[in-house]
Amino acid sequence: MSEHDSAAIRALKAAGYKITGPRQTILEILEQGDGHMTAAELLAAVEARDPSIGRASVFRTLDLMVKIGLLWPSVQGGSTVHYMLMPNGHHHHIICTRCEKRIEFEDCRLGELIAALEEQYGIQIEGHLLELYGVCADCKKS
Secondary structure (H helix, E strand, O other): HHHHOOOHHHHHHHHHOOOOOHHHHHHHHHHOOOOOHHHHHHHHHHHHHHOOOHHHHHHHHHHHHHOOEEEEEEOOOOEEEEEEEEEOOEEEEEEEOOOOOOOEEEOOOHHHHHHHHHHHHHHOOEEEEEEEEEEHHHHHOO
C-alpha cells in the first residue's frame, strides 16, 4: 500500500497525525483483512508481521483510529468487538444471523435522510455504519 493510494492514510493525515511505521503496518493489515478484525486478530497479525510493535502501540492506534472515525467498533453476533475500517466515513454490510457471513455493499441510499437529519437537528453528520441482519441465501436453502 502506498501512502497516496490509501484513503485511511489520507484520513489520518487530514486529522493531523503522522504516519508512523506501526500505524502504517496496522492500516495495511486492516485493509488486507477487508477492514474487519477483532483486537486479538489484529494483535496476532501485527506480531507475525513485525514483532517489534508492542500491544500498547496496537491498542493506542486502535483508540486513535476510533477517535478520529477511521475505525468503528461493532459487536457482531455476541460479545466480541470487531473493528471496521471506515476511511470514507461510512460502512455498510449485511450479517447472516446463522453463519455470520458478512456481505458488504456500497450504496446505502441514506443521502436524503442524512441531509434531512442535519437540517432538522442542526448537526453535521460525519459518518455512519449501516448493519443489517438476516439469513443469507445459503442458510435459507439448508
